[in-house]
Amino acid sequence: MRLPYFRLVKGILKNKIGVQAPLTLAYEATAACNLRCRFCSFWKRQRGDELELSEVRDAIAQAVSEGASFFAATGGEPLLREDIPQILKFARKRMLTLLVTNGVLLAERIDEIAPFLDFLTVSLDTLNPSKYKYLRGCDCLEDVLEGISAYEERRKKYPHLKFNINTVLMRETLPEVPYLLNFALKKRIGITFEPVVPLTSDASCENPPEWGSPEDFNNALKEILRFKARHPATVWNTDYYLKWILERKNFICRSETLIRMDACGNIIAPCYDHPSYDVVGNIREKRLSEILHSKKARELHESAHKCPRKDCYLMCYVEPSLVISSFSLAFRGLASMFMKLRA
Ligand code: SF4
Ligand code: SF4
Numbered sequence: 001m002r003l004p005y006f007r008l009v010k011g012i013l014k015n016k017i018g019v020q021a022p023l024t025l026a027y028e029a030t031a032a033c034n035l036r037c038r039f040c041s042f043w044k045r046q047r048g049d050e051l052e053l054s055e056v057r058d059a060i061a062q063a064v065s066e067g068a069s070f071f072a073a074t075g076g077e078p079l080l081r082e083d084i085p086q087i088l089k090f091a092r093k094r095m096l097t098l099l100v101t102n103g104v105l106l107a108e109r110i111d112e113i114a115p116f117l118d119f120l121t122v123s124l125d126t127l128n129p130s131k132y133k134y135l136r137g138c139d140c141l142e143d144v145l146e147g148i149s150a151y152e153e154r155r156k157k158y159p160h161l162k163f164n165i166n167t168v169l170m171r172e173t174l175p176e177v178p179y180l181l182n183f184a185l186k187k188r189i190g191i192t193f194e195p196v197v198p199l200t201s202d203a204s205c206e207n208p209p210e211w212g213s214p215e216d217f218n219n220a221l222k223e224i225l226r227f228k229a230r231h232p233a234t235v236w237n238t239d240y241y242l243k244w245i246l247e248r249k250n251f252i253c254r255s256e257t258l259i260r261m262d263a264c265g266n267i268i269a270p271c272y273d274h275p276s277y278d279v280v281g282n283i284r285e286k287r288l289s290e291i292l293h294s295k296k297a298r299e300l301h302e303s304a305h306k307c308p309r310k311d312c313y314l315m316c317y318v319e320p321s322l323v324i325s326s327f328s329l330a331f332r333g334l335a336s337m338f339m340k341l342r343a
Contacts, residue, residue, distance in 0.1 A: 002118075004096045007069035014067070015257060015324045020301075022292065023257045023320060024070040025063035025095070027056070029078035029087065031263045035102050036137030039170065039196065042076060048264040053083045055265065055284065057090045062288035063259055064094045071095040072316070076263065079105040079113075088116035100166070104140050106147025114151075114158040121192070122147060124165040125173040127183060135172060152187060164190030164236055171212035174220045181227045181234070190236040193224055195245060195313040197273055221246045237315070240322060245313050253312070254321040255304035259292065269297045270304035273312055 014021045030050060033043040051059070060071060071091040078084050079101050091097050096118045103122035114120070124144060126132050132141040151163050167173060167180050177193075184191035195211065211217050225242050228235035244251070255270035262268060265283035278300060281291030291297060312318070 002096065004069040004094070007067070008096065011067050011069055011257075012320075012323060015254065015320075020256045021067040022063065022259045023068060024072055024316065025060065025068045025259045025261065026072045026074060026316065027059070028075055028262045029056075029073045029081045029084055030076045032080045033076045033102075034080060034104055034138070035077070035140070038135060038137060050263040051265045051283070053086055056087050059261060059265065059283045059288065060087075060091050060094065062283075066259070066288060066292060068259060069095055070098065072098045072100065074100045077102055077105070079109050084109075085112040085116060088113055092116045092118070101147075102136070103144035103147040104138070105143075107143070107150040110147065110150045110154065114154065114161050117161055119162045119164070120151070121164050121166050123168070124148075124180065125167050125170075126176045127179050128176070131172065131176075148187065148189070151189070155188075162190065164192055166192045166194060168196050169193050169211070169217070169220060170196040171210045171216075174212050174216050177220045177223055181224070181231075185231055185234045189234075191234060192236045192315065193221075193242075194315045197312050197314055218246060238319065241315065241319055244318070244322060248310070250310075251318065251321055252325060253304045253307045253317055254324050255317055256301040257320045257324070258316060259288070267291050267297070269300040270307075271314065271317060273309060273314065274300070274304060274307060275309070276300065276303060 008023060011021045011023045015023075031042065031045050031047045036043055063071075071088075071094075073084065073088065073091075078099055081087070084099070088097055088099065097116060098119040098121065099113060099117055100121045100123070103124065106122065122144065125135060127141070129139070129141045132144075133139045148165070151161075165180070165184060167176070169177075180191060195217075221242060224235060224237070225239065225246075228237070228239060228242070253270070255274075258271070260268045260271060261283065266279045267281050267283065267288070268277060269280045271277060278296070280294055280297040280300065283291070
């Protein structure tokens with residue numbers, strides 16, 4: 001068992017007894033993207049002066065000093081960054097590492113990144129090439145499937161690596177759920193589902209995503225729960241997260257458990273979806289500790305505790321928040337994590 005797991009357990013327990021401690025550094029490795037998803041406008045953004053390798057390493061070291069045990073590289077598309085293997089190598093000596101990719105470049109780059117990853121997630125919402133092209137703006141499904149095959153061929157070479165696909169639940173992808181569940185089962189990989197959350201920060205998107213009818217949405221969730229009961233090692237979402245979405249209960253969002261840093265070193269609080277989200281500092285100008293403990297950051301995270309959004313199901317915020325809210329969920333969350341490690 002790697003050391004950061006113990007730090008993660010310690011971080012969860014600290015938050016449980018009221019000591020605010022970040023668990024995760026979520027880093028947008030680059031704002032660039034090689035897809036043109038119709039429900040996203042990130043790819044239209046101007047790219048700024050993105051952090052260099054030495055600056056990213058410094059930010060990682062500072063996040064570790066703050067107690068974070070998990071490093072998640074996202075984008076844009078993180079595999080567009082040449083030095084992503086060096087970033088992951090540095091991070092994995094100190095933290096658990098995850099990379100989330102659209103998978104288009106995975107077959108090409110998997111051997112560069114796999115040695116330095118604990119978790120690798122590929123976004124995949126459909127197995128239908130024309131629907132993929134419609135949703136993602138690129139005729140690239142074949143490339144993504146090649147990336148998944150590249151992982152399958154290397155399963156024994158990288159036994160430490162846990163691999164899953166992640167499906168965004170929205171109107172167009174609800175009918176795809178049974179196919180994707182069976183695909184993951186057949187391939188012996190994990191699958192997670194996350195309802196789409198139209199981003200406050202993405203108001204310029206021309207085709208904001210929709211959930212579909214409540215009936216279709218709930219039926220898809222029930223199907224996932226039934227499948228999970230039969231194949232717990234395939235569906236990686238916790239059952240309490242899936243049931244919580246189904247019941248749409250209130251929760252206290254603990255956004256302070258996640259440090260969100262964009263490609264240029266801006267620290268964002270509480271999250272991109274909160275109506276008053278803002279940049280609370282830049283890692284080039286201030287120490288992370290000073291930024292995280294600033295009045296503005298504290299106030300924004302406190303506002304997340306009473307977040308007005310009732311349509312937010314972001315896994316990276318909701319799961320830790322639910323875990324911290326109850327001892328029984330903390331136990332089940334940790335048990336599910338250790339089960340995943342043994343799978
Ligand atoms: S959703 Fe992700 S993969 Fe698609 S355009 Fe936006 S950043 Fe790129
Ligand atoms: S509930 Fe939390 S993660 Fe969701 S929008 Fe509000 S602050 Fe952000």
